[in-house]
Amino acid sequence: MANLLGPSGWLTGADTQSYSRDWLDRYGVTPLGVARPASTAEVAAVVTLCRAAGVPVVPQGGNTGLCGAAVATQPGTVILSLSRMAQIGAVNADSATVTVGAGVVLAELHRKLDGSGLIFPLHLGAEGSARIGGLIGTNAGGSHAFRHGMMADLVLGLEVVLPDGTIWNGLREVQKDNAGYALRRLFCGAEGTLGIVTRAVLRLAPEPRHRATALLALPDFGALVRLGTLLRAEAAEFLTGLEFFCDFGLGLALRHVAGLGFPLTSRAPVYLLVELASGSGLVPLDDIFADVLTKGMEAGLVLDGALAASEAQRAAFWRLREEQPEGQRLEGPQIKHDIAVPPGRIADFIAQGAVLCQTALPGTRINPFGHLGDGNIHYNLSPPEAGFGNAAPALAQGLAQLAQAMGGSFAAEHGLGRSKIALADALRDPAERGLMRAIKAALDPAGLMNPGVVLGHEPADN
Ligand SMILES: Cc1cc2nc3c(=O)[nH]c(=O)nc-3n(C[C@H](O)[C@H](O)[C@H](O)COP(=O)(O)OP(=O)(O)OC[C@H]3O[C@@H](n4cnc5c(N)ncnc54)[C@H](O)[C@@H]3O)c2cc1C
Structure with a gap:
């Protein structure tokens, strides 16, 4: 491999360390080596060589995936890092x-x-x-x-x-x-x-050259869903951000992440970050906002709110939402669930999910946050004082079944990777599973391309 890629294109031993473990440090063994090709032809040569030798290949990008899919779990695997293929071509402005x-x-x-x-x-x-x-x-x-x-x-x-x-x-x-x-x-x-x-x-x-961003305090998740409907109706194509988080998550972020501040006068159960944007300065975004907020307040959906007065304030509002995962990570052990339900069912899922969690593991601290516009809930849990014990698989399966029963998904945007194989095995429709295995067998009959991910370790042609 070193002959093929040169010394900077093939890493072994201690040099592979920073490529070996996944972002959440749950998966990864030392690989045979890390191939760092610099062109498509070199990628093809590495894949051909590995195929001839029966060596599994795991493609890796930034290794920030949350399901353990970009690292090796069997010794003798090659990690193929794309990090040297970082060319950005000319922007075609006319075709965008x-x-x-x-x-x-x-x-x-x-x-x-x-x-x-x-x-x-x-x-x-x-x-x-x-x-x-x-x-x-x-x-x-x-x-x-x-x-x-x-x-x-x-x-x-x-x-x-x-x-x-x-x-x-x-x-x-x-x-x-x-x-x-x-x-x-x-x-x-x-x-x-x-x-x-x-x-x-x-x-x-x-590029949206004009923006209006607000942080709103809401009484509950029912109000969140109804406000989402109102915002979609009134702000329509100008809506570009609809991110929610709860007071527990806000508290964790404020406690653990430096440089955050709370801009409203009093705390509330739920917060919504709303952003409107347009490429045209002729669109009265602030007026649209003022109108919809008045309606929201009159309907009892909004308790309080602040409109960002500067780019710095806008960034500060976004940080409150973006630091939700970091606040919870710094709090200690956690279990992440990446759920999607139809947006109209978000409040139902959060209410029924809480009953399920408190029944399975009383005292579980629940931190739902995510994307109101598409119903994607990061339904993350911190343990009660006694820890999670062995409750994690039952919690994951119960919440996944709840999402499916509502017409949703247990793997919204992070994929299955390795960590959700058991869930997929338990819940995926057999016809769907058969189709996926047929596709895998057709394209990768030797089963050497990232084995164990998405479909688990079953032989692809069974
Ligand atoms: C703090 C944080 C926030 C995040 N927020 C979000 C979010 O809001 N939304 C979201 O969707 N995800 C989110 N993620 C998850 C993660 O960032 C995304 O999954 C991202 O797409 C992974 O990109 P990566 O380059 O790190 O991929 P990797 O982790 O390197 O790989 C991910 C998967 O893609 C495969 N892969 C990598 N490169 C290639 C290639 N060239 N060809 C084929 N397959 C390849 C890998 O084998 C693996 O299966 C977040 C992660 C973190 C840590």
Whole structure:
């Protein structure tokens, strides 16, 4: 491998340490080595070599995934890091597209687009480390997904190295492409089990030059759902942010994360960060806000609120929401659940989920926060004083079943990885499972591409 990639392209032993464990430090053994190819041809050569030798390959981007899918769990595995494939092509302003390498860090792409009049509208807490290939691998969502879509909606074309080393060049630059099966979508959310994304054509959006951002205090989650309906009706296409969190989560963030402040006069059970944006200065965003807030207050849905008066204040409001995971991490042990329900069922899920948790493990401290626009709830738990004991699997299964019964999903935006295989085995429809295994067997009959992820360790052709 060193002959193929040169000394900086092949790491072994202690040099592999920073690639070996997942973000949450739950998975990962020392790999055979870390391959760091610098071109698509080198990726194909590594995959071909590994295939011939029967060596499993795990693609890795920024290694910020939350389901343990980007590290090796069997010795003798090669981790294939895309970090050297970080080229950003010229922005095509007329078509609003850009072609990027799979190793481009999301925040770097945002910076590169500064001043171009265009944005890449995907934002998440890990954007300083997450890379395009990993975002595609997990079909990442984030805080603007309800407005602009998830990663699969933002990818127009892909270049992929398939498990047999073939390079598929599907770098088309159009939204409309119904020439057969939607292959590009197949790789979005495949978690590196069907091939390695090497380049992507991304769809850009006009930069919103004018914004209005508010932090609102609400009496309960029922009010949150109703206010969401009101905001969608009144602010419609100008809505770009609809993020909620609860008072328990706010308390954790204020206690553990430096530099946060609470801008309202009194605490409340639930908070909603609302953002309106437009590319045109002619749209009276503040008036739309004032109108909808008056209606919300009259209906008893809003108790208090503050409108950001500066860019610094806007950033401070967003930090309160974005530091929810960090506040809970610093509090101590936790269990994360990445649930989606139809937005109209958020309050029902949170109420019924609380009963389920308190029955299974009295004293569990629940921190639901997330994305009101698409119903994605990060339903994270901190333990009672005595700890979680062995309650985690029953809690995960109960909450997953509750979400499914409401028409939702137990794996909204983080994927299945390794940590949710048992849940998927228990809950996935057999027909759906059969289809996924057939696809895996067709593309990766040797089962060497990120084995154990998405489908577990069952032989793909069984
Ligand atoms: C603080 C924090 C906040 C987060 N917030 C969000 C959020 O709001 N929304 C959200 O959706 N996620 C969120 N995540 C999860 C994570 O950031 C995303 O899943 C992200 O998409 C992972 O990107 P990555 O480059 O780190 O991928 P990795 O962790 O390196 O890999 C993730 C998966 O993609 C595969 N993969 C990596 N590169 C490739 C490639 N080139 N081709 C094919 N497969 C590949 C890997 O094998 C693995 O299965 C958050 C994570 C953290 C730590």
